[in-house]
Amino acid sequence: MKSSRWSAHIFQWRWSHSLGSLVICAAAAFICMLIGPDGFSSPADLLAPQSQSILELRLSRVLLGLTVGAALAATGAALQTILRNPLADPYIIGVSGGAALGGAIALCFSSLSVFLTTGSLLGALGSMFLMLSLSRRTDHPDGLLLLGIVFNAFAAALITFLKVLVTPQEVQQLILWLVGTIDYPEPNILFVSCTIVAGLIFALFFKRGEIHLLLMGDEEALRLGVNPQRLRSRVYFICCLLVGLLVPLVGMIGFVGLIIPHMVRMVLGPDFRNILPASVFLGMLFLMGCDALVRWSFVWSHTELPVGALTALVGAPAFAWILTKRYRGNP
Amino acid sequence: MAILFDLKDISVQYGSVSALHNFSYQFLSGSITTIIGENGSGKSTLLNCLAGLVPTHSGAICFEGQMLSNFSPLEIAQSISSLGQSDVKISDMPVWMRVSQGFYPHEGASFVPNAEQQNAIEAIAEELAFHHCLHRQLGQLSGGERRRVNLARALVDPRPKAIVLDEPFANIDIGHQPLVIDALHKRHQTGQTIICAVQQLHLVPELNGTVLGMRGGQMEASGAASDILTDAxxxxxxxxxxxxxxxxxxxxxxxxxxxxxxxxxxx
Structure with missing residues (x-):
């Protein structure tokens, strides 16, 4: 009898929740695939044999949106917990600045998008090694945060210099890429990113209980049997890999990694064991939806808005709303 | 009685400040030890050494005959339940979840309390008189209530052999102090070893154990409460x-x- 009284107070994410969320995501993905630059198409049109190539393109783009949304939300949730800072998001850890700088340098040599992607991938890797080696020299959680902010500011300064050197068209390309756009990806690139992101999210999921205890403070985590420094550097490494993959792939899509975990925390409470899986699915839905809206925006704007602009447009007011609602009267 | 903790000549320094200096002591299995002393006398450092939080500069700590420094944090947590002086920094967590973390070392972190553990959490909440707060948030509790919740985290799992508490009575009003004393006695009766630092000297005789007086990072006196709590x-x-x-x-x-x-x- 006692346990039934408790069950109303305990929420635990179960595999059935994941399964349900997957079904919802699949249904939403199908609806999103109907939305294109020419507005809504009926399911019959899309599934017709002559539109198979459109179907494949839409599917790959929707899948990329799901992958990126999941990765951003998982990274944001993990970073907010291990850095114990509600402002942490995937782009705070310095790797994003390195990736952007790499892309900008590559753009000076050629405006081919292959160059841009390769350059930013190299930049991400380089800054990742730099951040990881610097992070070993600090044990303080705020140290990681400050290192990232400082390095991002440094990279931003260099990018500003580079913007002067390249042509206006290339500046335009750089800005669009930095704001973040989801494009129609190559199938093999999509497959590789999907696999890596899924693997890394599972790695975070595997450590969810320990990460949850980091929330109690380093000393308390250690008293409960978790080595906080080691766990933090491992999770940090996973986050670096995720961001290092995302920025070359889609640029910097802001606010998803910030607001999605906050929204989940508002409903489900601070338990990271619930926040991680719920954020992953909500992030998938949110980014896929925003991307569908952006595709639909072509109907009236005759150009495709970068999805990063839309997520920021939706995200900033949503975050302000959460801050005033959530943290009122609850210090 | 067997020796649970065997401390040989341990010294701890924070930078140039010496917190413990050539400290030797043996904590017996199944005993209650109360540590008293002025601020900065090394009580917390000693307790943190026993909990595996602070590495010793020199000397050795043996737990059941094995070097404590060879234990992993999880192994230490499974054998030694410890509670620090400071409160946790989180406010939006239900009280029951905080208490249930006491099961983590043995159960792993992905568990939710099952019916048996829920009963254990309810029992300790009743013991320490915060049963009515179990489903509130930590931030909605007073400092003394939070202290009792944190204590419950350290006491809820009966499996650790030792319970190491840094000022368990801090912030707790005199009406609730006897509840904590009874809870500690109950754990002592079931065979757990209890070591705690106490500032409330009127409670020291109640705890009815060995008293260890510390001063300047060294042991100044040890013995029964009646021998230590003298004017001299x-x-x-x-x-x-x-x-x-x-x-x-x-x-x-x-x-x-x-x-x-x-x-x-x-x-």
Missing amino acids: QLEKLFNRKGRLVQTTEGFSGVLFETPKQRGKNPN
Whole structure:
């Protein structure tokens, strides 16, 4: 009898929740695939044999949106917990600045998008090694945060210099890429990113209980049997890999990694064991939806808005709303 | 009785500050030890060493005959349940979840309390009189209530052999202090070893164990409460003239004269 009284107070994410969320995501993905630059198409049109190539393109783009949304939300949730800072998001850890700088340098040599992607991938890797080696020299959680902010500011300064050197068209390309756009990806690139992101999210999921205890403070985590420094550097490494993959792939899509975990925390409470899986699915839905809206925006704007602009447009007011609602009267 | 903790000549330094200096002591299995001493006398450092939080500069700590430094954090947590002086920094967590973390070392972190553990959490909440707060948030509790919740985290799992508490009575009002004493006695009766630092000297005789007096990172005195809580010993430990007071209602405590009084009445 006692346990039934408790069950109303305990929420635990179960595999059935994941399964349900997957079904919802699949249904939403199908609806999103109907939305294109020419507005809504009926399911019959899309599934017709002559539109198979459109179907494949839409599917790959929707899948990329799901992958990126999941990765951003998982990274944001993990970073907010291990850095114990509600402002942490995937782009705070310095790797994003390195990736952007790499892309900008590559753009000076050629405006081919292959160059841009390769350059930013190299930049991400380089800054990742730099951040990881610097992070070993600090044990303080705020140290990681400050290192990232400082390095991002440094990279931003260099990018500003580079913007002067390249042509206006290339500046335009750089800005669009930095704001973040989801494009129609190559199938093999999509497959590789999907696999890596899924693997890394599972790695975070595997450590969810320990990460949850980091929330109690380093000393308390250690008293409960978790080595906080080691766990933090491992999770940090996973986050670096995720961001290092995302920025070359889609640029910097802001606010998803910030607001999605906050929204989940508002409903489900601070338990990271619930926040991680719920954020992953909500992030998938949110980014896929925003991307569908952006595709639909072509109907009236005759150009495709970068999805990063839309997520920021939706995200900033949503975050302000959460801050005033959530943290009122609850210090 | 067997020796649970065997400390040999341990020294701990924070930078240039020496917190423990060549400290040796043996904590017996199944005993209650109360550590008293002035601020900065090394009580917390000693307890943190026992909990595996602070590495020793020199010397060795053996737990059941094995070097504590060879244990992993999880192995230490499974054998030694410890609670620090400071409160946790989170406010939006339900009380029951905080208490249930005491099961983590043995159950792993992805568990939610099952019916049996829920009963254990309810039992300790009743023992420490915060049963009505179990489903509130930590931030909605007072400092003393939070202290009892944190204590419950350390006491809820009966499996650790030792319970190491840094000032368990901090912030707890005199009405609730006896509940904590009873809870500690109950764990002692089931065979757990209890080591705690206490500032409330009137509670030391109640705990009914060995008293360890510390001063300047070293052991100043040890023995039964009646041997340590004497005017002469207390004056040495706290560097103040003091006297034990016993009112007609049976209320006992320790009063130290203030520097002002000392000036008026030089002894």
